Every structure is written in structure tokens, then in C-alpha cells.
Amino acid sequence: MLYRELAPYLKEKYGARTQRISLAYFKTCPNRDGTVGVGGCTFCEESGSGFANRFKAMSVEEQMINGIEHAKKRYKAKKFIAYFQSFTNTYAPLDELNGVYRSAILENVVALDISTRPDAFPCEIAELLKDIRDEYDIDIFVEFGLESVNENTLHNVNRGHSVAEFVDAVRCAKNFDFEVIAHVILDFPYDTIYDVIGCSKLLSAVEINGVKMHSLYISPGTQMALDYKGGKLKPLSADEYVHRAATFLSYLDPKIVVHRLISTPPSNALWSVGLDAISAKKKIEGELKKNGKVQGSDFNYLNGASWRKKFSKS
């Protein structure tokens, strides 16, 4: 096994094919409405990073019913995860969150998966999710966008939070025994390979449970599109992405589940690395094999590594 893949992990955990059902409900984020910033992250399209508002007119429950039907037919799935994907899915009053989250828990739903910003996850929300978990006997996954560990990059892309908020949110979620998944973009041109390695080490040190690796893509209407057209942003090559992804994996704690290896850009993207999920998988696996690496080959830096190297025989 070159890295820990998601599908077998979910199958083992839930004893059946388990499919995420993507949901669109929340419509903004603190980095757009002026609370933290305006205009959003420079790579974020108006629809909230990645997920078209296909289901705008449908309630969460209707989206779940539709999604479950589709997942049963297409993937023969038997268990389902309600995945709140677009925008910041904790950015609403507690009463509203309570009602919305509960409306997604239908038969055979085994988990709520909430994607959010690390600066929008206070203890009150963790308490609410804990209550829901205990009442319905389901799991809670929380997904935090970190994107980069380089503070200059976070500033450049107008992220509106630093690494500290991420560490704080992860600590809170882990205190409640939620599964924590981090999102990272590996090929920011402002980052170097050392930022990628540092990111992998940080995620391992804070003991996240899963990671979604993303490649950059440039959508129309974003600040990045303007920078790209104006020659201020020079994206990296597909080969560089593959190199960074394989390096990232080699430093990653082998326990961490890899939820994705690359982004799926929208069809109207102005630029992307040009690899689909299948070819990216092939190339990243090829790069690992070429270098004799697997996930965790270089995971040897925690728990007093230099002391152990010098003084411990085990």
C-alpha cells in the first residue's frame, strides 16, 4: 500500500460501501461578508470554492433523499455521510445550525461531515455537534481549510486566518473526538517544497485524521484570475505538483487517511495542472515508487527524534 486510501477505510469502518452526499445550504463566509475580510480568498469562486449550487432550490432533506437515491444506484452504496460542502458550514446561529444538521440525518446516515474555516469553529458548535452525535449515534467529521503553513502565502491569498487558528480549531475538535480532516493546496507558486514538507509535518504533529490534497486552479471572476491574466501569477507545472504531492505523502503520518490527491477543477477554469484524478493517482504513485517511498517513509521527526537517534537503541 503506497498510501492510506479513503474508500477501504470507510468500508472497514462502516462495513459497507459508504458514500458522501454533498449538500449546499450555507451561502457565505466570514471572509466574504466583512467579518474577517471582503472578496474572499483569491482563489475562491463566488459559489464557495468548488461546488456548484446545483441544489439551490431544494431543502437539505430533499438534497439528501436525491443524493442517497443516486448513490444507491450508481455506487451500490449502503451507508451515507451528509457532507456540508460549500462555503463555511458553521457560520450561522446555533439554533439554525441545530435544525439544519439534524435535517440531514436520515436512515443509514452514519456521519455528519462539516466543512468550515478554522476561525469559525467555537466550542459552542463543538458542543452542539457532540449532542447530535450522542443522540443519533453517528460520527462527526470536521473539515478545516488550512491551505498552506506559510504565513506569507496565507496573507497573499487573503485567507484571513493564520496557522494558529487552525491549530486551535483542531485541538478543540480532537477534544470532542471528532474526525478532523485538513484541506491543503500543495502548489501555490508562493510556497516552496519546504513549505509542503512543513505542512505535512504540522498535520502529522497535530494528529489530524484525514487530508484532502488540492492542486491550484484558476476560476474566472477571482482575484487569482486577474493576477494570472496580468502576468503576476505563474502557476507551477503538473510535474511539480506530482513531485510535491509525493513528497508531502512521504512525510505524512501513515495513520492519516488520504481523502483526495488532487482537485477536480470546474469546466470553465482558466488554468489547472491538467491532470484528472486517475492520471494524478498514477503519476503520484509512480513518483513514490521511483523514489522508493510510501506514505510515512520520512515520518521520523516527532517524539524527540534527535535524542532517540543518539541515545535510544530501539
Ligand code: SF4
Ligand atoms: S474561506 Fe472558503 S468559502 Fe470563504 S472565501 Fe475562502 S475558500 Fe471561499
